[in-house]
Amino acid sequence: MTATDASSAGQDTRDIPSRREAAEMAALSIDGISHSYGTRRALIDVGFSVAPASFTALLGLNGAGKSTLFSLVTRLFGIQHGHIGIFGHDIARSPGEALRLLGVVFQPRTLDLDLSVTQNLLYHAALHGIGRREARARSHEVLARIGLSDRAASKVRDLSGGQMRRLEIARALLHRPRLLLLDEATVGLDVKARADILTHVRRLVAEQGIGVLWATHLFDEIDASDDLVVLHQGRILAQGKVARVIADAGGSDINTAFMRLTGAAGQNGGQTS
Structure with missing residues (x-):
């Protein structure tokens, strides 16, 4: 129910944010995003938000979008349709x-293998206009935090993969963003390394109030x-707290809920992305 709907129904709307206010309060706001590669539709009217100081999992199979x-959130691709906001800032406008509020870890590794750990951080800091002395201080800080x-x-x-x-x-945290995006960050890692990465990211949410979108x-x-958020063949099939998504799908756990959701989408003729 929107603030307008509540008002017409005679309810007190003082504590109900408008759609614009809700987008400004969100760490990340995705609204009506569609994207095509030629005739192939990769994303179809995608919309959801990530709250500050929260961990949002974006669950989808390879090819889901x-x-x-x-790539749209980080402006590697231009937005064809819809709007994306980061703490109220429209990324197109x-x-x-x-982007100053955003840190990103992409699925492919983008480190310079022939530079040292510190040199990689200092180079990234320079791209963000951080002075060398401050960059060294921040490098020591983030390296201590991640061990x-x-x-x-x-x-x-x-270094090992983990x-x-x-x-x-x-490196993504060096410029002190308020939102962190991680795209399949544990691909290729062993069980312990995966668990360590997840523990570290969840600690960032709890201790530093960073909003996280974990694909x-x-x-x-x-x-x-x-x-x-469940993304399948370019469409959002479900979103909300995990327990709610499971219950609404009639599943007993995330696995069965996902299978029910994606199976129903397939029967309804979902388009491959």
Whole structure:
């Protein structure tokens, strides 16, 4: 129910935010996003939000449209239809203000393997206009937080896969964003490394109040307390708290709920993205 609907129904609307106010309060606001590659529709009227200081899981199989959505949020792709806002800043109209609040870890690794851990961080800091002294201080801070202080001088190629991912998260946090996007951040990692990455990211939410959008195709990376968005063949099939999504789908757990949702979508002729 919108504020207008509540007013017409005779309800007190003072505590009900308007659609615009709700978007401004959100860490990330996705509204009516559609995107096509030629005749192939990758995203179809996608809309959801990520609250500040929250962990939102974007669950979808490979090809669901998760990476396309991330490319739109980060402005690697131009928006064809719809709106995206970061803490009230429209990324099409105010990209500088919006992207300064955003940190991203993409699925493909983007570290320079021949530079040291610290050199990778200093290079990233320079791109954000952070002075060298401040950049070194922030580098020490984020490396201590992720447990890589002892590898500061190591070349990145000498790190394990899990350590590289932790370094990418540290790099994404160097300019102190308020929203962090992670696209399949645990791909290729062993069970312990995956658990370590998830624990670290959830700690960022709890201790630093960062809003997180975590894209994954793995059910065991989703916690019962998370907000959940189910994306399938470019469409949002369900969103809300995990328990609510499971109950509404008539499932006993995330796995069965996802199978019921995507099975119904397939029977209704969903389009491959």
